[in-house]
Amino acid sequence: MELIKVIIRDKLFYVVLVIIAAVSSAMNFNESNNADLLAEYYQSEKVIDTLDIESEEEKQVLGMTLRDSLVQYAMTLQGRPYKYAGKGPEVFDCSGFTCYVYKRFNVQLPASSTLQSKFGAETATKDVQKGDLLIFKSPTTGVNRVGHVGLVVSNANGKINFIHSSTRRGVIVDSLNHKHYKARYLGARRVLTD
Numbered sequence: 001m002e003l004i005k006v007i008i009r010d011k012l013f014y015v016v017l018v019i020i021a022a023v024s025s026a027m028n029f030n031e032s033n034n035a036d037l038l039a040e041y042y043q044s045e046k047v048i049d050t051l052d053i054e055s056e057e058e059k060q061v062l063g064m065t066l067r068d069s070l071v072q073y074a075m076t077l078q079g080r081p082y083k084y085a086g087k088g089p090e091v092f093d094c095s096g097f098t099c100y101v102y103k104r105f106n107v108q109l110p111a112s113s114t115l116q117s118k119f120g121a122e123t124a125t126k127d128v129q130k131g132d133l134l135i136f137k138s139p140t141t142g143v144n145r146v147g148h149v150g151l152v153v154s155n156a157n158g159k160i161n162f163i164h165s166s167t168r169r170g171v172i173v174d175s176l177n178h179k180h181y182k183a184r185y186l187g188a189r190r191v192l193t194d
Helices: 002-033 035-042 056-061 066-075 094-103
Strands: 121-123 133-137 146-156 159-166 170-175 185-190
Touching (some): 066 146
Antiparallel strands (some): 121 185, 133 185
16 A cells, blocks of 8 residues: 555656646747747837937927927826825826836936935026926925925926926926925936937
8 A cells, every 4th residue: 555655646746747847848938939029028118209200300300309208298197196106107106207207218217206316417497408307305394305306397487397296186287486396496407418
């Protein structure tokens, strides 16, 4: 009886080995024969080019720059709700929103507003351009550190508008001149060098 148990146990062992080998072989076959599909699936999201124009010269002729494309894309996300640690595409916190927008154009930003406040080059407020980051203190009373970030939409005659993910209103455009933001404003950072 003991001998039969050993044989059954050993056969079961070999059956399991055969199954593992078959599954492994099938996975290798699938990976090698579908490599192009896997690469396409795992590739990062492609840059959205709303004008479908090939060359940078053509974009310049039509007045469409990377900054324009970035802001135009950011504006399509208006109304998405705020959620702490939300990285998109359906919900965003402030730094998740700026990261998500820039990532669509193959630019990687740090994940937090604090790290974004040190990224790129410091820029004078009067010189900000579309796509620059605006850095703000935390809205919490008594907290004197970076706690919010937004993306410049326009700077016309010193009137700066920016888009951001507001805790109460979600993704929205606001003015830097609004007293709530003006009082918390810490500075601007230029990420794009064009």
